[in-house]
Amino acid sequence: EPEVTQTPSHQVTQMGQEVILRCVPISNHLYFYWYRQILGQKVEFLVSFYNNEISEKSEIFDDQFSVERPDGSNFTLKIRSTKLEDSAMYFCAKSGGTLAEGSSYNEQFFGPGTRLTVL
Amino acid sequence: GQQLNQSPQSMFIQEGEDVSMNCTSSSIFNTWLWYKQDPGEGPVLLIALYKAGELTSNGRLTAQFGITRKDSFLNISASIPSDVGIYFCAGQLAQGGSEKLVFGKGTKLTVNP
Numbered sequence: 001e002p003e004v005t006q007t008p009s010h011q012v013t014q015m016g017q018e019v020i021l022r023c024v025p026i027s028n029h030l031y032f033y034w035y036r037q038i039l040g041q042k043v044e045f046l047v048s049f050y051n052n053e054i055s056e057k058s059e060i061f062d063d064q065f066s067v068e069r070p071d072g073s074n075f076t077l078k079i080r081s082t083k084l085e086d087s088a089m090y091f092c093a094k095s096g097g098t099l100a101e102g103s104s105y106n107e108q109f110f111g112p113g114t115r116l117t118v119l
Numbered sequence: 120g121q122q123l124n125q126s127p128q129s130m131f132i133q134e135g136e137d138v139s140m141n142c143t144s145s146s147i148f149n150t151w152l153w154y155k156q157d158p159g160e161g162p163v164l165l166i167a168l169y170k171a172g173e174l175t176s177n178g179r180l181t182a183q184f185g186i187t188r189k190d191s192f193l194n195i196s197a198s199i200p201s202d203v204g205i206y207f208c209a210g211q212l213a214q215g216g217s218e219k220l221v222f223g224k225g226t227k228l229t230v231n232p
Contacts, residue, residue: 004161031218043162043207045219056217091161095218106150106169106213108220110161 004111006092012117016081021114023075023092030096032075033108034067036060036088043091049075082118089113121146125208125223132198133231140206140226141192148210151184151191152220156205165206166193198230 005024013019025032034046047057049067066078079086092111125142132138142151150169154162166177168184168191175182181194191208205227209220 033219035220042224043209043220043222045221048218050218056219058219106211106218107152107164107167108218109164110154112161113159115159 004092004094004109006090006111006114008114009112010115010117012119013082015084015118019079019082019116021077021079021090021092021116023077023111024073025075025092025094031055031094031108032069033093033095034077035091035093035110037091037113038088046077046090079116082116084118087116087118089115121210121212121221123208123210123221123223125226127226128224129227129229131229131231134198134200136198138195138198138202138228139192140208141190142208142210142223143190144210144221145189147188147212148221149188149213150211151182152209152211153180153182153191153193154207154209156207156225158204162207195228198228200230200232203228203230 007022011019032049035043036046037043045058047061047067048055064080069075091113093108095108123142123144152167153165155165156162165180166175166182168175171184171188172186173184179196183192185191195202205225207225208223211220
């Protein structure tokens with residue numbers, strides 16, 4: 001299974017502060033995603049990223065959120081001014097792997113997540 | 120927006136029993152995926168389904184893509200303690216540039232040894 005790592009594993013921040021969550025998708029993939037999961041709830045789609053631009057975003061992904069892949073490797077999610085309700089697990093995912101990895105275009109592989117706590 | 124209804128919400132079973140859970144949707148999906156999530160970790164892909172009517176197995180797991188493309192089920196045979204976790208179905212339209220996954224609310228499985 002293709003590997004995805006995320007840093008930090010846990011981030012505590014004050015309301016109104018900016019946070020940057022990082023994802024390192026090992027190996028070449030085409031699509032990258034951010035999802036979030038509020039404690040005890042389902043996983044929700046935030047944004048998909050293809051060919052260095054946003055391909056789709058949800059209603060949750062408002063102007064406070066941004067994504068980029070600054071160095072062709074790390075994939076980041078920035079929240080400009082955090083709110084209490086941003087507290088959640090944030091998962092990076094990737095799909096569209098190489099044939100050598102045997103993964104289908106549609107299969108999405110998730111990282112271990114970053115737990116964001118906004119105080 | 121698209122919603123998935125996943126049931127049951129939770130299950131308590133004895134080791135060795137078989138388990139069945141399902142997802143239904145009001146809209147069509149072109150791909151169904153089943154994930155397992157352990158506490159504090161990310162979802163792990165178990166099975167992917169791509170064609171209506173498709174039945175796919177992965178060890179003790181079997182999943183089917185409903186004929187109407189609006190539902191899917193997952194069966195686990197001869198459950199063991201490490202099957203404990205939350206199982207999520209996810210639908211994907213995979214059309215018109217939309218690759219996002221829509222998740223169900225999960226089925227929490229508890230296996231008593």
